């Protein structure tokens with residue numbers, strides 16, 4: 342990769358920073374398509390976020406920045422503008438820096454997830470979806486599932502108040518999708534989506550009871566590592582169609598290009 346004074350820089354702000362892999366994927370794709378863009382992770386502590394964001398406003402060769410744990414919510418109040426979907430979700434994961442330093446935030450997680458499902462042939466329109474988890478990524482995914490035309494969305498979360506609040510927010514934004522909080526029982530659902538972090542560590546419990554899962558239910562993950570979580574392994578063994586979390590990130594490449602206005 343040739344980085345010069347003409348190269349547009351994209352940062353990825355995180356704390357901790359060691360787990361960030363999206364920068365590598367983006368660098369590879371920008372290079373392969375001949376874009377003069379270089380991506381670098383930055384380790385930024387929460388207490389320094391406002392200072393760093395203000396500094397980026399003044400860095401004229403910076404095209405924008407991505408944000409991940411724990412900055413996705415806190416960055417919103419530091420920006421000049423957010424898209425409608427980022428405002429509804431309440432968090433941002435990519436920001437465009439305008440030529441005059443203005444910062445415009447969007448949340449690409451949900452659209453990336455829906456686009457990523459195409460790799461496995463899983464559809465959402467008219468289908469009944471059970472979503473496990475109502476954390477930061479889960480909020481983005483729930484709105485995108487409703488926007489993609491799901492007939493019903495049931496959200497289950499360990500903290501039930503978060504599931505109820507997310508389901509109510511989705512119902513307000515997408516009245517055609519019947520959204521409510523509910524149990525993690527997959528019986529009667531066409532699609533199950535895991536947005537919890539359960540499955541990242543070997544000792545994690547499964548995020549749902551497998552006894553109600555049938556081969557007719559599609560099962561999708563947003564966890565990227567391991568690629569095949571215990572939930573996906575169990576679903577695959579039952580004969581379910583499965584969707585991998587890595588596609589959610591990979592599909593965000595073209596969305597990042599659109600946000601940064603790289604053709």
Ligand SMILES: NC(=O)c1ccc[n+]([C@@H]2O[C@H](COP(=O)([O-])OP(=O)(O)OC[C@H]3O[C@@H](n4cnc5c(N)ncnc54)[C@H](OP(=O)(O)O)[C@@H]3O)[C@@H](O)[C@H]2O)c1
Pocket residue numbers: 410450453473474475476477478479498499500503536537538539541563564565586587588589590591
């Ligand atoms: N593929 C991608 O592009 C992509 C993008 C973003 C995130 N992710 C992945 O998505 C996962 C979630 O990230 P996030 O940013 O949404 O994190 P988060 O905001 O911390 O949310 C974590 C979620 O997992 C649940 N959870 C955690 N530990 C649990 C346990 N022991 N039992 C039951 N539920 C538990 C939480 O429930 P409570 O609300 O009850 O705590 C919450 O719903 C992570 O694995 C992350 O790597 C993938």
